[in-house]
Amino acid sequence: MGLLPLNYRRPNYVNGEELRRNETGTEVDEKIDASLKSGRSGVSPGIPGALAFDKIINGGTCPPCTVRDFMNYLIYIEHAAENLQFYLWYRDYVRRFSAAPVSETTLSPEWTQEMEEETIATIQRDAADQAKKHSPIAREIFRGTDFEKISGIPVESQNPFSTPPRSSAGDSVSFSGSQATTYVSQAGDAFVAAGAKQPFTIQPFRSEINRVIATYIIDDSPRQLNLSAREQKAVVRALSYTTHPSALLTLSQNIENTLRRQAHPNFIRWTICNGNPARVTFARGLGVGTLLVAMIGSIILTLSKAGRGWRALFAILWVVGIATLITAAKGMCVVLHGLHHRHVRPWELFLDDSDAGIEQLCEGNRSFDSFGSCNNYEDEPWIVRYQRRFYVRKVFDREVWIQEPALRQIQDTIFLQSMLFAVLGAGVLTAVFVAVPAGNLF
Structure with a gap:
């Protein structure tokens, strides 16, 4: 593969706070559709098509850019693996529901957009009514908001893109695991807390949906999942x-919007780094x-009295x-890049035939279970073992070859860019020292 321009x-780091904007479902859907048509993430120009979100999810990439590497990143780095776990389950659930007999699926009618909007409006109205009952100054609190319009208070101007206030803590669908012993009873408590009717148990996949509620909602x-009180109630209803x-x-x-626009660019940015923090710090010290x-x-x-030509020899060190x-500065070590190697991740480092390695491998496999543990x-066991590792040993940790061609292409481009800047900078510095007259001090 050739070099990139x-x-x-490389992709910019996407902060979760920046991503949480008031986007309607249609806007999110349009962004996802544009991503699917382009074959890219649709967000960052730093992600080539070969490393697109769909490529990774569908198994079209090599280590260290596989869906398992993506899952490990979400578990150990971003701490948001539940998003990918839910996304993978939902894709499989849509496929299985579509393949189920029509005689069964007719028992579960479609949930339309009108029903969704009506449910959200009801939840907002109930929250506003409850707030009015508990607060004597509710009219002042809700002045200028959507709740003011619902409660009958005149509004001079309404912003259709404003975000309604979050429900109070008392409005959330809240229950602890100690209140229910099984996912069935937990789901039943969820329906009661959300003010919903108990569902028909004869509907297809009802048991699985109960487990989804008890595991993710x-x-x-x-x-x-990271849901507001209003979103939580709407889903349960x-x-x-x-x-x-x-x-x-x-x-x-x-969830898919978060994965595509935040987790995926951050994962690619993180994967570009071929050295662990100790090695990168060592490389910075070596450069300085x-x-x-x-x-x-x-x-x-x-x-000194030495000729000016000798000063030009230091251009090599400048470069x-x-x-x-x-x-x-971009998380890469030039030595590792020259070999197209990367350091083994700390959670991969101790995967061997020992009992600890086998146990960790089993834990990694369970991360793809739709209804696994937290x-x-x-x-x-690798955490304590890695913390006890000497710093020098971390600098020279075990290395593996980077199999993904697109990732090597990105790293080659970054290395070429650094060399061009280095040659330019070294040329300027060398010219300055060569132009200065000799001091003839010794």
């Missing part, structure tokens, strides 16, 4: 009506040391030092 920039669930995939459509679109040697040597030769610093890794 020289003006290439309710408070203190093992893999609780939709699921009490039907097990049709459309009941989870809005939620799945929001090389530049200091070049600086001191150039100054000494300038002050090496500047290139090392630039690549280290994504907690603090008790995994």
Whole structure:
């Protein structure tokens, strides 16, 4: 594969707060559709088509850019693996529901957009009514908001893109795991707390939907999704009506939007780094040391009686030092890049035939279970073993070859960019020292 354009920039880091904007389901759907048509993430120009979100999810990439690597990143780095776990389950659920007999699926009618909007409006109205009952100054609190329009208070102007206030803590669908012993009873408590009717148990996949509610929706669930109180209630009410995939459509679109626009660019940005933090810090120190040697040597030769041509020899050190610093700033080590290697991740480092390695491998496989335990890794044996590892040993940790061609292409481009900047900078610095008259001090 050739190089990317020289003006290439790696994906920018996407902050979750920046992503949480008031987007309607249609806007999210349009962004996802544009992403699917382009074959790219649709967000960052720093992600080539070969590393698009759909390529990774569908198994079209090689290590370290596979869906398993993506899952490990979400577990150990971003701490949001429940989004990908839910997304993978929902894709499979849509396929299985579509393949079910029509005689069964007719028992679960579609949850329409009108029903969704009506449910949300009801939840907002109930929240406003409850707030009015508990607060004597509610009229002032809700002045200028959507709740003011609902409660009959005149509004001079309404912003259709404003975000309604979140419900109070008392309005959320809240229950702890100790209040129910099984996912069936937990789901039943969820329907009661959300003010929904108990569903028909004869609907197809009703047992599985109950497990979804107990695993992803309710408070203190093992893999609780990041939902507001209003979203939580709306989903539970939709699921009490039907097990049709459309009941989870809005939620799945929001989750997919987060994965595509935040988790995926951040994963690619993180994967570009071929060295662990210890190695990158070491590379930065090496770059600074090389530049200091070049600086001191150039100054000494300038002050001496040596010919000006000798000062130009330090251009080599200038190039090496500047290139090392630039690549280290992007999480890369030039030595590892020369071999197209990367450091083994800490959670991969101790995967061997020992009992600890086998146990960790089994834990990794369970991360793809739709209804597994919480994504907690603090008790995994590799953490203590890696913390006890000496710093020098971390710098020279085990390396593996980078199999993904598109990732090597990105790293080659970044390395070439750093070399070009280094040559330019070294040329300027060398010209300055060569132009200075000799000091003839010794």
